[in-house]
Amino acid sequence: MYELELHKIRAAELVRRAAAERLVREARRARKATRGSARQERERKVSAGTDRERFAHAA
Numbered sequence: 001m002y003e004l005e006l007h008k009i010r011a012a013e014l015v016r017r018a019a020a021e022r023l024v025r026e027a028r029r030a031r032k033a034t035r036g037s038a039r040q041e042r043e044r045k046v047s048a049g050t051d052r053e054r055f056a057h058a059a
Helices: 002-042
Strands: none
């Protein structure tokens, strides 16, 4: 009986640990995806030609 209870406790602990590790992996994956989209946002290409004509020439 004692061994069965220890087995149940150990199994429950393993399930909790697996859930915690899964949550950490998901958080890392989400953070990595966020960083990737922010990097793409910063590195947009500048359209040449039209933007230059809007500003006056320096003296």
